[in-house]
Amino acid sequence: MAKLRPEQLGQALNKSLAPIYLVSGDEPLLVQEACDQIRAAARSQGFGERELYHADASFDWTQLLSAANSLSLFADRKILEVRLPTGKPGDKGGKVLQEYAKAPSEDNLLLVVTGKLDRNALKAKWLKALEDSGSHVQVWPVTPAQLPRWIAQRMKAAGLTADSAAIDLLASRVEGNLLAAAQEVEKLKLLTDSPEISTELMASVVADSARYDVFGLVDKALHGDARGAVKSLQGLKVEGTEPIALLWALARDLRALVQISQAASQGIPFERAAQAAGIWNKRQPLVQSALRRLSPGQLQQLLRKANGIDRAIKGMRQADPWAELLDLTLNLAGVQSLQPANERLSLKL
Template sequence: MAKLRPEQLAESLKKRLSPIYLVTGDEPLLVQEACDQIRAAARERGFGERELYHADPGFDWNQLLNSANSLSLFAERKILEVRLPTAKPGDKGGKVLQEYAQAPSEDNLLLVVTGKLDRNVLRAKWLKTLEEAGVHLQVWPVGPAQLPRWITQRLKAAGLRAEPAAVDLLASRVEGNLLAAAQEVEKLKLLTTETEITTELMASVVADSARYDVFGLVDKALHGDARGAVKSLQGLKVEGTEPIALLWALARDIRALVQISQASAQGIAFDRAAQAAGIWNKRQPLIQTALRRLKPGQLQQLLRKANGIDRAIKGMRQANPWDELLDLTLNLAGVQSLQPANERLALKL
């Protein structure tokens, strides 16, 4: 089947619902919105139940096969969503995905979500089998040159128009962070009755940003400023910021740290690795500071914690997302808040 870009997905879903969707990429906002579109289209076609699997190391892939082959107790059709943190399911996972893709059930929709795929994964048999049986939606980073156009399209979807200079102003503020740009557009919808956004209006709204900025929090943590990061986290909580927005921002840079760390271990220059991970030049010193402080094992633990918080937010774990976001923020800043044994126990709950 076809490979699609995010902007092609809506039209494709209107025509036909594929039995399998593979959504890949390192842009959390676009990945999340694409998955939301697929789930909504599936619900409209009678897929009333959703089962979510996090395929971390040690995941029992037989769970997926057993669920795929069993009848649902609550709905005739169900969504089987598999999240691959490393984009590498391993031998067992690869075989299970291949087996499923060779004869997908009409009563199931398989949604596989993972990060950016490297060259080795692109040649994997499981990936090619999924592509042949379903749709591969590739989410690419929006670069500096494409960002103004992306913001313009976002404004249009919100029923707004903006002067080119106003768009450039917003693009310069968010520095490539699509979630921040989307939040600013939503804020414009709430704070103004005007449909034409002038540069002056954009400047006033952008200048009136929340006192505790989501991405300022992440930068403080990367810099090792635990006190400042925690203060920002508490401020954002008071202001009513959704936990998922904080997790997106934290997880994005944690994944970038893991990717750059692995590339550096292979002898790849930092500048090249940072560029491949989507880190803008202005933020590279922060990333370097964090990498000097955090070892590869610690980075993997941060990634596991982020996955655990995601499950907690979605009700898949009995845990307080805000408490765990505090723990994750402290750890990213270099403060070990729990004993390793307690961390492993917490992630299992």
């Protein structure tokens, strides 16, 4: 069956449902939306159950064949979803996928989700077998030159229009972050009754969006730019940003750093570990910079500190969340706390 681009998927699903779908690419938003479309189409045709498998190095591929051959307890038909971040199932996994593709059951829909596939993977026998029996949705990165057109299409799908100046303004603000762009389009839908978005309205909405400044603060801290990170933190405080929003962004990347650090200690390549942790290609150099600067022990300590700040925000401990957010930001940027005794106290439950 045919290879599909994400924008072709909806029309293809309306015509018929393939027994196998392979979705590959390194744009998380587009991969997720393609998978959502496939699942929705499958549910509409009676695939009421979903079994999810994470195919890491220790995955037992016989589970997939057993699930394919077993009857569903709660539905007549089921989706078998396999997450394969590396795009490399290994010899055993490749053989299982080839075997499955020879005679896929009408009662199952196989959805295999991978990261970007390299040239060798695209020539692999298992991939060819899946393509022969199903459809391969290839997700390609949206380049800076393509981003304005992508935003315009996104707005059109939301029932909105805007001139090129307004679209270029949003494109420059999100800097390639498709999720951020999609969120802004959703915000525009809520803020106006008119389908036409003027440059003035776009400028107002974009300028009022502290969310990107939060992400910018975290990126500066990861890069080791303590001065810039603190300046962003102070600006966000003045603007009235809730401390929980800042903590969420900082804690999210701290958890990713811990996960990648642990994976590295097990010999897993950085790119593979970063992808598994949800770090976009564009942000991987920032994460590498932080990992070179912070030890695994320091990362665990920062995560505990974030937990302490969370309790302070919720009123479960007596502390100033903003002062502790400042300390956490400085630590992430590589500046050690000036009062270690107070820091130890803040980490106590």
